[in-house]
Amino acid sequence: MLRNVFLKTLRDQRRSLLWWGIGLLALTSLTVATYPAVTDVPEGFDEFLEQLPEALARIFIGGFTDFTSPEGFLNTQLFVLVVPIMFVIFAVLGGSGAIAGEEGAGTLSLLLTSPLPRWRIVVQKFGAVAVATFTLALLLWVSLAIGAVAVDLDVSTLRLAAVSFSTALLGVAFGALALALGCITGARGTSAGAASGVAMAAYFLNALAPISDVTTPLQKLSPFYYFIGADPLTNGLNILHVSVLLGLTAVALGVALLAFERRDVRG
Amino acid sequence: MSTVIELDGLTKHYGSARGIAGVDLEVNEGEVFGFLGPNGAGKTTTIRLVLDLIRPSSGTARVFSLDARHDATLIHSRTGYMPGELALYDGLTGTEMLQYAANLRGGVDRGFVEELAERLDCDLSRPIRTLSTGNKHKVGLIHALMHRPELLILDEPTSGLDPIVQQEFHRMLDEVRAEGRTVFLSSHILPEVEAVCDRVGIIREGRLVTVLQVKALKESAVNDLEFHFAAEVPADEFASLPGVREVTVEGTVVRCTITGSVDAVVKAAARHEVLDVISHERDLEEVFLAYYTGESGDAA
Incomplete structure (x- = not known):
């Protein structure tokens, strides 16, 4: 695990990945375990949800009004809020730590005076953050697929893979943003905080913009829209939306490379 | 090369x-x-x-x-x-x-x-x-x-x-x-x-x-040496030695500021009974000052 910067960065994330994995496993298994109880609820639960104030409903369960179908259940319980936020935070912590973390710890000087160009260090670190995030997504997919079989939750394994993949893409996009902010500022806390703030704003933009016809188009400015807007659990991956998330990631990575190439390094 | x-x-x-x-x-x-x-x-x-x-x-x-x-x-x-x-x-x-x-x-x-x-x-x-x-x-x-x-x-x-x-x-x-x-x-x-x-x-x-x-x-380094003698020693025995910039005498204690070699001063001191010698760490600032004064001297 010490062969190169990529593997070393993955190694640094192994404990974090373990605990996030355990947390994610607990979340998915507990959630899926409540599914049989939900399907026993008397008819009318979906109607009840429809009567919630729209803003409240949109913040906590997205645009979904169907709570008892397998897809509606998983979307409202997991994929509207909790799971994407988990992935965003995980990737943001990794992205902000990648360069700015080493700079703060003072170890960046030694790394940069090894015979590696700066851009390769950034690319390898980004690769490690992306791989760790996708590993978490793989765990999400496998645990949901097994859980679905266990409680008779009738949902396509392939579509579960699609929504897990989409979640990872969202996380990686914000991880790349945090990496870029870290490459610009060299400050881990600042980059993690700012990237989380942007993620929060993006979440509310996606959730609340559709309330008024005037603001609806603004929804398309939010990366969250491209993660869940096309409902990948029901419809599979939307190539255009996937491309947008990949494009955002590429832009952030490009900014990270350019900024880091030019900057004076402190630690 | x-x-x-x-x-x-x-x-x-x-x-x-x-x-x-x-x-x-x-x-x-x-x-x-x-x-x-x-x-x-x-x-x-x-x-x-x-x-x-x-x-x-x-x-x-x-x-x-x-x-x-x-x-x-x-x-x-x-x-x-x-x-x-x-x-x-x-x-x-x-x-x-x-x-x-x-x-x-x-x-x-x-x-x-x-x-x-x-x-x-x-x-x-x-x-x-x-x-x-x-x-x-x-x-x-x-x-x-x-x-x-x-x-x-x-x-x-x-x-x-x-x-x-x-x-x-x-x-x-x-x-x-x-x-x-x-x-x-x-x-x-x-x-x-x-x-x-x-x-x-x-x-x-x-x-x-x-x-x-x-x-x-x-050669241009400045040393401070402090000698503790058994008896009083006249200051002019040291003041005229090569490299000595300053001598102060307090009873039996003689302090010399020397530029370059300390050899002459040490040999002069050895003629008397020496109880203790203290060498103060040379101050970098003094070395710099020597160069600054040297520089301005050249310019003038």
């Missing part, structure tokens, strides 16, 4: 007064060059510019005749660096840390790493977070030396090392020089520079004041 480091008008402005201004310097192949100056004089700034960790406001730095900025990767592959504020990966052991660094360099001779560790009395099996400052320093030195670089850049390399290890390290530097490799080391400790360097560049407040042979530095 070729030039290994070549600085031409190298300037780095920071917000306020820190940084360096117009540093011109050449370090030759096979020499141990000392970069001497008080803390905050710009030693670390210069080193970080040479290593492309920071970028100059103006001027250029060349290493092995390569551009410090555009050929940084090539330069780094032939250079060993020990930062002044050394930070290692706390979660790794010394061996793991060095293995990682070696992997990034495409491998190094492991036998040589073990030899260096043995000579510096450094336990590489312990996690770095459990090491004392001195022991971390040893790992940092091994890290700089292990790939037998053509150029060693060492920022305050011996701070935190105990004297015995320091001596061993100085022997290592002699070996590096004997192999025709080059050392550029910064220090704020005059005796250290005198002990290991061939030439010295003196930097103060961001400007290179002078570059001279260590021999010349010793």
Whole structure:
């Protein structure tokens, strides 16, 4: 695990990945375990949800009004809020730590005076953050697929893979943003905080913009829209939306490379 | 003999007064060059510019005749660096840390790493977070030396090392020089520079004041000697001796400020019964002042 910067960065994330994995496993298994109880609820639960104030409903369960179908259940319980936020935070912590973390710890000087160009260090670190995030997504997919079989939750394994993949893409996009902010500022806390703030704003933009016809188009400015807007659990991956998330990631990575190439390094 | 480091008008402005201004310097192949100056004089700034960790406001730095900025990767592959504020990966052991660094360099001779560790009395099996400052320093030195670089850049390399290890390290530097490799080391400790360097560049407040042979530095060095005699001794016995700048007598205690060799004063003192001799550490600022007054004297 010490062969190169990529593997070393993955190694640094192994404990974090373990605990996030355990947390994610607990979340998915507990959630899926409540599914049989939900399907026993008397008819009318979906109607009840429809009567919630729209803003409240949109913040906590997205645009979904169907709570008892397998897809509606998983979307409202997991994929509207909790799971994407988990992935965003995980990737943001990794992205902000990648360069700015080493700079703060003072170890960046030694790394940069090894015979590696700066851009390769950034690319390898980004690769490690992306791989760790996708590993978490793989765990999400496998645990949901097994859980679905266990409680008779009738949902396509392939579509579960699609929504897990989409979640990872969202996380990686914000991880790349945090990496870029870290490459610009060299400050881990600042980059993690700012990237989380942007993620929060993006979440509310996606959730609340559709309330008024005037603001609806603004929804398309939010990366969250491209993660869940096309409902990948029901419809599979939307190539255009996937491309947008990949494009955002590429832009952030490009900014990270350019900024880091030019900057004076402190630690 | 070729030039290994070549600085031409190298300037780095920071917000306020820190940084360096117009540093011109050449370090030759096979020499141990000392970069001497008080803390905050710009030693670390210069080193970080040479290593492309920071970028100059103006001027250029060349290493092995390569551009410090555009050929940084090539330069780094032939250079060993020990930062002044050394930070290692706390979660790794010394061996793991060095293995990682070696992997990034495409491998190094492991036998040589073990030899260096043995000579510096450094336990590489312990996690770095459990090491004392001195022991971390040893790992940092091994890290700089292990790939037998053509150029060693060492920022305050011996701070935190105990004297015995320091001596061993100085022997290592002699070996590096004997192999025709080059050392550029910064220090704020005059005796250290005198002990290991061939030439010295003196930097103060961001400007290179002078570059001279260590021999010349010793000749102009200022010593304060304090003699405690058994009986009173007349001051004029010392005042007329070569190199003596100032003599004060307080009862049986005589204090002399001497430029250059202390030989005459010590021999004069030996004619009397000496109870104690105290040698005060020479002050770097005094050395600088000597050069400043020297400079203004030349100009006038």
